[in-house]
Amino acid sequence: MYFEVHNWGLNVGGIDITAIASSSVFLVGDNDCMQLQSYYDTPPESYIVGSLVPLSREDGESITNVSDINN
Amino acid sequence: MSRTSTIKLVRVNNMINSCIFEIGDATILKPKANVIAIQKEGGIKSDEGYSFSNYPLFSKKFAPLPKTIIQKATFNHNNNIHVNAIDITGVTAASVVQLGNVNTIDAESRLKHIRILQSDEQSDEQVHMITKKND
Numbered sequence: 273m274y275f276e277v278h279n280w281g282l283n284v285g286g287i288d289i290t291a292i293a294s295s296s297v298f299l300v301g302d303n304d305c306m307q308l309q310s311y312y313d314t315p316p317e318s319y320i321v322g323s324l325v326p327l328s329r330e331d332g333e334s335i336t337n338v339s340d341i342n343n
Numbered sequence: 344m345s346r347t348s349t350i351k352l353v354r355v356n357n358m359i360n361s362c363i364f365e366i367g368d369a370t371i372l373k374p375k376a377n378v379i380a381i382q383k384e385g386g387i388k389s390d391e392g393y394s395f396s397n398y399p400l401f402s403k404k405f406a407p408l409p410k411t412i413i414q415k416a417t418f419n420h421n422n423n424i425h426v427n428a429i430d431i432t433g434v435t436a437a438s439v440v441q442l443g444n445v446n447t448i449d450a451e452s453r454l455k456h457i458r459i460l461q462s463d464e465q466s467d468e469q470v471h472m473i474t475k476k477n478d
């Protein structure tokens with residue numbers, strides 16, 4: 273592969289960033305090589321977001337047959 | 344000829360956990376961060392007993408990412424990068440903000456999350472009491 277880059281004028285008005293986290297990079301300039309690694313070990317509890325109440329259909333709406341889903 | 348970055352205004356609110364904010368050029372940037380994040384129901388009193396050596400995540404050696412060499416040619420017709428304003432709220436955990444050129448960036452962060460619920464703690468204490476009785 274041959275990669276050819278032509279840099280013409282670059283003008284940016286404004287940049288607004290909330291967060292740069294866990295081996296991330298924000299670069300205004302040129303770069304050759306970037307290797308960014310991030311390892312996580314997170315328990316499953318932290319993924320449970322939202323209502324703990326199981327949601328169910330109203331009476332008469334229940335699916336009794338798998339083929340009903342397609343209809 | 345390398346390009347020059349011209350930035351009128353930068354505002355960074357918060358930087359923690361081995362991150363880098365660099366103005367100017369660099370050859371190599373190598374930020375590394377090890378973090379144990381404990382969330383305990385009812386609050387935490389001390390960090391005693393939580394050592395990096397207790398968790399294999401921090402000592403494990405992972406296979407390095409392969410280095411790909413790409414044949415490339417860059418033509419800078421305009422040597423300037425202009426940015427009016429940059430506003431960053433937070434930079435954390437082995438991250439980099441740079442205004443300028445850099446050859447290589449090699450960042451690594453390892454994060455261990457621990458959740459301690461009050462119900463788990465009680466059951467832990469019960470186990471301790473049972474084992475003490477057996478002793």
